[in-house]
Amino acid sequence: MSSVEEIKVQVHEKLVETGEYDSLQAQLRLKLVESGWFDNVNRLALDKLSTEENPQFDLIAQSLEDQALSLVPDSVKIEMLQKIRKFLDNWTADNSN
Numbered sequence: 001m002s003s004v005e006e007i008k009v010q011v012h013e014k015l016v017e018t019g020e021y022d023s024l025q026a027q028l029r030l031k032l033v034e035s036g037w038f039d040n041v042n043r044l045a046l047d048k049l050s051t052e053e054n055p056q057f058d059l060i061a062q063s064l065e066d067q068a069l070s071l072v073p074d075s076v077k078i079e080m081l082q083k084i085r086k087f088l089d090n091w092t093a094d095n096s097n
Contacts, residue, residue, distance in 0.1 A: 011088065020087055024080065031076045041068045 001009075015021035032038055044064055049055050 014091055015087065024083060024087075027083070028076070028080055031079065032072070035073045035076060037068075037071055037073065037076075040071055044068070 012021070015024065041064065044067060045060060048060050048064060052060065
């Protein structure tokens with residue numbers, strides 16, 4: 001495992017351990033609903049389902065993933081990254097003392 005991957009694992013573990021992961025996840029879900037992202041992705045999925053003869057969830061999800069990610073508003077991405085940065089700043093400050 002590379003050092004970047006190790007850091008990602010450590011950050012994820014700390015987010016989960018502190019309960020911050022669940023909090024961030026709930027905030028993200030709310031922002032995505034408020035922005036209309038869920039409705040947009042739902043429409044895409046329904047359109048895809050209507051064209052498939054034998055729809056399979058995994059294949060539809062995989063085919064829509066890149067498009068769904070690109071539809072996340074920049075403001076939501078920025079806000080969530082700021083929250084993660086703040087968490088990391090606090091965590092590293094606590095660990096340096």
